[in-house]
Amino acid sequence: MNDMSPVTTAKDWASDQEVRWCPGCGDYAVLKAVQRTMPDLGVAREKTVFVSGIGCSSRFPYYMATYGFHTIHGRAPAFATGIKLANPELDVWIITGDGDALSIGGNHTMHVLRRNLDCQILLFNNEIYGLTKGQYSPTSRVGTRSPSTPFGSVDRPVTPCMFALGSGARFIARGIDVHKNLPEVLKAAHAHRGASFVEIYQNCVVYNDDVFASFTERSVAADNQLWLQPGEKMLFAGGTKGLALDVEHLCLKVVEGDDPAVLVHDPKNRGVAGMLIELPQGFPVALGVIYEDPAPTFESAVREQNAAAASGKTPDLQALVAKGQTWQVEKEPHKL
Amino acid sequence: MNDMSPVTTAKDWASDQEVRWCPGCGDYAVLKAVQRTMPDLGVAREKTVFVSGIGCSSRFPYYMATYGFHTIHGRAPAFATGIKLANPELDVWIITGDGDALSIGGNHTMHVLRRNLDCQILLFNNEIYGLTKGQYSPTSRVGTRSPSTPFGSVDRPVTPCMFALGSGARFIARGIDVHKNLPEVLKAAHAHRGASFVEIYQNCVVYNDDVFASFTERSVAADNQLWLQPGEKMLFAGGTKGLALDVEHLCLKVVEGDDPAVLVHDPKNRGVAGMLIELPQGFPVALGVIYEDPAPTFESAVREQNAAAASGKTPDLQALVAKGQTWQVEKEPHKL
Amino acid sequence: MATATHQLTEKEATAHPPAEAIVVRFAGDSGDGMQLTGGQFTLSTALAGNDLATFPDFPAEIRAPQGTTFGVSAFQINFGSTAIETAGDQPDVLVAMNPAALKTNVEALREGGLIIADEGEFSARNLAKAGYEQNPLEDGSLAKWQLVHFNISQLTLDAVKPYGLGNKEALRCKNMWTLGLALWMFDRERAPIVDWLKTKFAKAPELAEANIAALNAGHAYGETVEISGVHRHHVAAAPAEPGLYRTVTGAEALALGLVAGCQLAGLKMFFGGYPITPASALLHHLSRLKEFGITTFQAEDEIAAICSAIGASYAGSLGITSSSGPGIALKTEAMGLAVMTELPLVIVNSQRGGPSTGLPTKTEQSDLYQAVYGRNADSPIPVIATRSPADAFDCAIEACRIATHYMTPVILLTDGYIANAAEPWRVPDMGRYEPFPVKFFDTVPGEGQGVMPYARGDGLARPWIKPGTPGLEHRIGGIEKQPGTGNIDYSPGAHQEMTDTRAAKVLGVANSIPDQEICLGREGAKLAVVGWGSTFGPIHQAVRRAIAKGQDVAHIHIRHIWPMPKNMAVLLKDFENIIVPEMNMGQLKTLLRDQFLVDAQPLTKVSGHPFRIAEIEAAIDARLA
Amino acid sequence: MATATHQLTEKEATAHPPAEAIVVRFAGDSGDGMQLTGGQFTLSTALAGNDLATFPDFPAEIRAPQGTTFGVSAFQINFGSTAIETAGDQPDVLVAMNPAALKTNVEALREGGLIIADEGEFSARNLAKAGYEQNPLEDGSLAKWQLVHFNISQLTLDAVKPYGLGNKEALRCKNMWTLGLALWMFDRERAPIVDWLKTKFAKAPELAEANIAALNAGHAYGETVEISGVHRHHVAAAPAEPGLYRTVTGAEALALGLVAGCQLAGLKMFFGGYPITPASALLHHLSRLKEFGITTFQAEDEIAAICSAIGASYAGSLGITSSSGPGIALKTEAMGLAVMTELPLVIVNSQRGGPSTGLPTKTEQSDLYQAVYGRNADSPIPVIATRSPADAFDCAIEACRIATHYMTPVILLTDGYIANAAEPWRVPDMGRYEPFPVKFFDTVPGEGQGVMPYARGDGLARPWIKPGTPGLEHRIGGIEKQPGTGNIDYSPGAHQEMTDTRAAKVLGVANSIPDQEICLGREGAKLAVVGWGSTFGPIHQAVRRAIAKGQDVAHIHIRHIWPMPKNMAVLLKDFENIIVPEMNMGQLKTLLRDQFLVDAQPLTKVSGHPFRIAEIEAAIDARLA
Ligand SMILES: Cc1ncc(C[n+]2csc(CCOP(=O)(O)OP(=O)(O)O)c2C)c(N)n1
Ligand SMILES: Cc1ncc(C[n+]2csc(CCOP(=O)(O)OP(=O)(O)O)c2C)c(N)n1
Ligand code: SF4
Numbered sequence A, B: 001m002n003d004m005s006p007v008t009t010a011k012d013w014a015s016d017q018e019v020r021w022c023p024g025c026g027d028y029a030v031l032k033a034v035q036r037t038m039p040d041l042g043v044a045r046e047k048t049v050f051v052s053g054i055g056c057s058s059r060f061p062y063y064m065a066t067y068g069f070h071t072i073h074g075r076a077p078a079f080a081t082g083i084k085l086a087n088p089e090l091d092v093w094i095i096t097g098d099g100d101a102l103s104i105g106g107n108h109t110m111h112v113l114r115r116n117l118d119c120q121i122l123l124f125n126n127e128i129y130g131l132t133k134g135q136y137s138p139t140s141r142v143g144t145r146s147p148s149t150p151f152g153s154v155d156r157p158v159t160p161c162m163f164a165l166g167s168g169a170r171f172i173a174r175g176i177d178v179h180k181n182l183p184e185v186l187k188a189a190h191a192h193r194g195a196s197f198v199e200i201y202q203n204c205v206v207y208n209d210d211v212f213a214s215f216t217e218r219s220v221a222a223d224n225q226l227w228l229q230p231g232e233k234m235l236f237a238g239g240t241k242g243l244a245l246d247v248e249h250l251c252l253k254v255v256e257g258d259d260p261a262v263l264v265h266d267p268k269n270r271g272v273a274g275m276l277i278e279l280p281q282g283f284p285v286a287l288g289v290i291y292e293d294p295a296p297t298f299e300s301a302v303r304e305q306n307a308a309a310a311s312g313k314t315p316d317l318q319a320l321v322a323k324g325q326t327w328q329v330e331k332e333p334h335k336l
Numbered sequence C, D: 001m002a003t004a005t006h007q008l009t010e011k012e013a014t015a016h017p018p019a020e021a022i023v024v025r026f027a028g029d030s031g032d033g034m035q036l037t038g039g040q041f042t043l044s045t046a047l048a049g050n051d052l053a054t055f056p057d058f059p060a061e062i063r064a065p066q067g068t069t070f071g072v073s074a075f076q077i078n079f080g081s082t083a084i085e086t087a088g089d090q091p092d093v094l095v096a097m098n099p100a101a102l103k104t105n106v107e108a109l110r111e112g113g114l115i116i117a118d119e120g121e122f123s124a125r126n127l128a129k130a131g132y133e134q135n136p137l138e139d140g141s142l143a144k145w146q147l148v149h150f151n152i153s154q155l156t157l158d159a160v161k162p163y164g165l166g167n168k169e170a171l172r173c174k175n176m177w178t179l180g181l182a183l184w185m186f187d188r189e190r191a192p193i194v195d196w197l198k199t200k201f202a203k204a205p206e207l208a209e210a211n212i213a214a215l216n217a218g219h220a221y222g223e224t225v226e227i228s229g230v231h232r233h234h235v236a237a238a239p240a241e242p243g244l245y246r247t248v249t250g251a252e253a254l255a256l257g258l259v260a261g262c263q264l265a266g267l268k269m270f271f272g273g274y275p276i277t278p279a280s281a282l283l284h285h286l287s288r289l290k291e292f293g294i295t296t297f298q299a300e301d302e303i304a305a306i307c308s309a310i311g312a313s314y315a316g317s318l319g320i321t322s323s324s325g326p327g328i329a330l331k332t333e334a335m336g337l338a339v340m341t342e343l344p345l346v347i348v349n350s351q352r353g354g355p356s357t358g359l360p361t362k363t364e365q366s367d368l369y370q371a372v373y374g375r376n377a378d379s380p381i382p383v384i385a386t387r388s389p390a391d392a393f394d395c396a397i398e399a400c401r402i403a404t405h406y407m408t409p410v411i412l413l414t415d416g417y418i419a420n421a422a423e424p425w426r427v428p429d430m431g432r433y434e435p436f437p438v439k440f441f442d443t444v445p446g447e448g449q450g451v452m453p454y455a456r457g458d459g460l461a462r463p464w465i466k467p468g469t470p471g472l473e474h475r476i477g478g479i480e481k482q483p484g485t486g487n488i489d490y491s492p493g494a495h496q497e498m499t500d501t502r503a504a505k506v507l508g509v510a511n512s513i514p515d516q517e518i519c520l521g522r523e524g525a526k527l528a529v530v531g532w533g534s535t536f537g538p539i540h541q542a543v544r545r546a547i548a549k550g551q552d553v554a555h556i557h558i559r560h561i562w563p564m565p566k567n568m569a570v571l572l573k574d575f576e577n578i579i580v581p582e583m584n585m586g587q588l589k590t591l592l593r594d595q596f597l598v599d600a601q602p603l604t605k606v607s608g609h610p611f612r613i614a615e616i617e618a619a620i621d622a623r624l625a
């Protein structure tokens, strides 16, 4: 992807289309973050494709001055797979929502992750169906009152990053729509070869306002956000607290920041990744790159196999149609 | 479910339909195991429903002398959800294959697990599409040669039990078609209230024969099968070996059976469950009940909410249609 | 002030009191609460005894940026002292809350019609957003209409000042000020609105007070200020069947009808749905009615929604599922299984503009092909279509009756217009509805005899056997079956017989439905205008006018799309000409030509908006010229 | 021995050499390798210069239990010295490898026909499994046929003894013994089969040897033993166009045609599929042809398969997807997006019996409604249907041409019969095919001008702009658009114009297709038999016989189902009667009546088996009586 692409600014990545989200929607912040990040990635606009499903978040591609495909609900990963296999040169971004990626689209999300297609998947998680006016989603918490659950939802939500881990994802990260670290997370996702799964906590001001306030509110942010850095200790609350292994119960526990037992973040450790993703009540929310362990990408494996299978053979159409046992019919009906 | 059901034998649970699997197919063994297990579950045939998708394995319901619904490819969990919500009295079994449950049906599998519908899910994993004559499946290993992958498959397979864990399953177990422990695993699955996910390694003699031989062959079984028992040590190879925690690398390691560090199996520990499911090359295959941590079931929560919401209200249809602001029109066009 | 947009016919004009109809459109920013204003004005109109029809028209965006043209939300109401069947062709009055609202709506206004604009919103910034070079309120560009404007924003702020709301909240009361003025203009009672505001804001009394103050201020403004061109005007009540009335939207009526249908069948309802515009409303309504033995399930997608509903029907509830365009497409595979397993199921399609995502908030009738023909293989399903919000109630009951009586899936077609539109509805006397209780089969077969899940009964229906019934354990599925036993059977004979039976069963539904009637005009007229669904209003009005003009035209409106009433062939043969107005490219027309070999000619409109009466009148004239 | 099942007409009978056709059916257990036997017999038949048609008929179960009736696998071949278009109505010879095979096939055998049975398999156990009270080889119940039986099993065991195979393996050679006998009966060369066995078993020479020994033994048995009733018989070669020939199945021909289509368009092929019977064969064939720039992708389901193909087309490859009944149903939502985004796409439907899972291994033509009408909203897609295995090649190329020239999805209909059946195919000279190279749009708009992805060019096609093209970055999607720019546009005008354009574009395809021709008979005949797809063979033979009998009948076979050739209306109007034989309940008939208002009468058959010539002859007689 690192071709000689011209120097650009965020503005160059903004399309001429009027942005149509509700005033105050977290999507605006993510859009800005992405537009601010693109110039640093050394990719060309014409080689960049944003593919989305359906939802408020999925309107995203219209606002990028790149190629964009606003497809159908839940299927963006399948379109992205066809695009990338047809032209691996393209830098493919999948934009999706919690309903798009995890309600109707869960299966495609799983398969694009296990196949490890080289792409970036930005899941805008607002724990609600925005575009259809506020029904609860598979990530909504139990008890969520919505037009379709006037007495509160009863089904237990899925944890997006845990689902990604279970699906075989090789890169799992979290960010927050308005948080300054988002561009860093996006860059890491882009640097990773393979399917990079990024869950972005996104505030829906109209139907689910402040649902993430418990850890995004400035007042509590420091105590409730654990920003992970590869090779760095798992510290939060301004370094006064950290995470260590509870050897007795085989799980994580909170200790003083200076406790030597504080764990160093190894993004390759799947077991710990699962624990970080599912940190229970009373723990901070794990953010940044939680898990990363590169593996061969799908499109490269396919391309290599195609090349290997084709090598030495010449694509002779006439020979192909004449393949197999043949016989010649002369003017006269022919006898063996 | 524990009503006064008559004493039955395996024979009573076999339907009059001729079984149509290939001679030697692992499905026969599973069928026998299920039929042998049913009499011990204290359930009545008429209250038992086997629901399946499409595939060789999904022919299963025809051979049980219970109610059965052979539905469409990949959707069995959705049908089961409707059945169970409509009548929670019914004992619902979902029969599915690796293609049915994880290729086309992955999304429904995830949702039935996260909702925790009370049912037993038996996933016949033969790592191949049997019914359609042997194409590779999402659980086939890399390099699998099949009619659709003549040069070998390149995409990385999904691990069914890891997918279940990531999807929020509360009961995850593994069995082997011909292994004597299968009935025990089935009983545990049935005893668990909620969605019980059981992966059964099933041999497809025609298209994927002996694919599990590396741990099912009698000669290697003891060394390569780790049968987990709640509260018991994680021992295998006839007790000569066990699993312990590698505190340095935060993962599992193999130690001598008498090593005090050998872990005791706590089915509630999600972190360890993940490690057990993904034991790498050189480790045995974890079998039996790997993870179990009961939670409220979907249908019970729905029923309770419906009851609560209905309580105190009388279903008066006439009153319902006359709701809201109304006005009377007299014979004469009426004026306010 | 002006009377109805349409030229009154002799007959209408000389009626006592002279029949009149007025069309008012409220237009403003998505945030201005125009739908609320419209809804409440509708209520007061109904309470005043007028007949009415409404057309809410809002953007696809949840809250498009303030002041933009694509963020404009409009609500049109047509009311009068005569029968009203459409929301009206052209507004007589346009209330424009900002420049964008004026820009996007004024062209529709009847020449000489009245514009009421909130000059307070005509700032340079808003004018620019709407694409106005200069202020239309001042540059005379609106000359062909009557224009009145005053600073509604400011007047509202003044009115609610006492309640100490923030500026933003205070301005939110604008719509009530506007409503107050409208109530004054048409001589309406404020009381019901005041009651409604009190209950709506029960938790925030100061908001209730502020809104009431705004309402009163608007009303007082009309009372006191001499607004040139705006006169108070009373529209007489419309003659109507005596009885208890309420207003109802199509979505409400549909929900009520499905509840009634299940009650009449003596069944619990299982509703499996997945949100999609405009179908979601049904899910929302039903999810509040648990006391009627209803379980609503928001599935992970439309496929799971219909599959869960089929599963519920299999288990003994009446399974119902609902969606729109793309979602219905996803259900077609499972519909095939419902056909194969012959289980009752109601599939509601709230049609919207397409193809693909298309125009989610715009109306269309373009899924008829899909409903009748849109499955693999020969898989017949009865199809019913609603013609109006109120009609949706009876159609829903009919769908439940057919589904349970014949053991078959049934497709019920409605559309975005019907779903959102409101009209007065004479509250039905439920005692008058014939129950059709379901009898589950539970007779255990005699010794040596097997269960016969595919035996044929009344109307070729198979027995409905609930799991849980002792002695009747059996297996069903999507593979072809042996007649009677239902055992897997791929033999030529079995497939032919089962295919014939499935077809005959569905065609047999025609034996239990009423003959097709002509709702206006005479048999064998020169021209029959044949319609279905929500085109009823404009067709009916157009034909009424044509007849009044002396033209030999009839209106036939088809509820039972498949199978059609038995007399249809005979009925249609008699007409010299047949035109079929549809909000699609000509779909019912295909059925009529195929089934009856009549030269039915399409009149198509695919713009996301209902037909205008004048459009159909023109087609009639052209045809008879 | 017997000649063709059909009464020879004067003309045929007096031809030199007398035209004859023989129908042989091999039937045995799934494990007996009947499909292989049939395939190799087909090859030798082709090499002998006979014309031929085959009909493989195997069970849905992978390997149904041995000896059961539902486990019987059969292969029928009709070959002769005259043009052969069907696999034959009634076999003249039935080879029955076990009781079940006899039971399930003997009734089809022509009276007086020959039965060759392996008595070695007529054990009490096998007789019971087949439901025989007593041994039919002995109880005279087969009197109306010529019966010969000997212990093929034993004879085979003896023949292969030298190679020391296990009993099971040794018995596997039975089918070669049988083939050997058949080769002798019809005076065929063994050499090609021997070569084939050598290559097939290259890795296991002893197996090759054993099978060759069995083959020779069977041949020798015929040579030496005097089997009463069985005589050696040579069928003369059929007159055929000079040229190079090979046998081809529909699935093979389709794969080759798609490869050719992409090559002629100068595009890489992306094939996204999900296994399903009988469509899988296409995926299997294409996945071996990587050297032609083909990427095959086995997706997680049919939805992902079509979506990936659309994505690939968007990226500049030709996207192709393929499935059958239930799988096609799942693709309909995405088809709508392809219509909306106007991207090229080929959708192949290998039809099978339905509804739902139905009869996966049986053939049917019942997805025509779905292809033409089966989507939400007005979403027109061109539809083409193949009439025979060989015809699939040209149809595939035509589908690629239309898809790329008009920027539209195209549906290509074939069926299970065509997919599996084999026929001789004159190897095409690819030099004769006109290339239709695709030109991607890459002209950067001038200053101040925007990209126009929905501008209209030749045939109303929009430009195909590949991502990666500098300066042409743009966004597309499933929402309604502004003409030209393609920007989101919900306005009435935009929707009407785009809907009209989409319809006009697809109808315009008729401008680039040949006029409909009459393939037999005269214009304006008393009766036209109009067909489509795989009914070609039986219709053609039936009409040929009718004409020979002096009846005034014509055969019209439609390749372009939508839009139809421009001359169709005129052509059809001239016939007094029209019957439409279809393996469905009457679907093409609907199109003909709707489009041309002609009284087309259906002749339906839904049994999972192709029409028999006699069935169509009877319908013709009835119609002309
Ligand atoms: C097949 C189909 N089903 C349903 C819909 C309606 N729909 C559009 S977006 C959406 C969910 C949106 O939620 P999410 O993915 O979380 O996106 P958000 O709007 O919250 O950003 C639904 C149900 C659709 N467009 N297509
Ligand atoms: C919608 C649909 N797509 C595809 C198929 C074809 N099909 C039937 S079973 C199957 C996969 C079977 O594999 P698996 O689930 O592993 O079951 P197995 O046969 O191996 O037991 C497929 C692709 C179908 N019946 N329906
Ligand atoms: S509804 Fe919510 S998510 Fe959608 S645009 Fe508005 S604020 Fe954003």
Ligand code: SF4
Pocket: B020, B021, B022, B024, B025, B026, B027, B056, B057, B126, B130, B131, B203, B204, B205, B206, B207, D062, D063
């Ligand atoms: S194909 Fe494989 S899985 Fe299917 S029945 Fe045969 S052996 Fe069993």
Ligand SMILES: [Mg+2]
Pocket: A055, A097, A098, A099, A124, A125, A126, A127, A128, A129, A130, A137
């Ligand atoms: Mg969301």
Ligand SMILES: [Mg+2]
Pocket: B055, B097, B098, B099, B124, B125, B126, B127, B128, B129, B130, B137
């Ligand atoms: Mg399998």
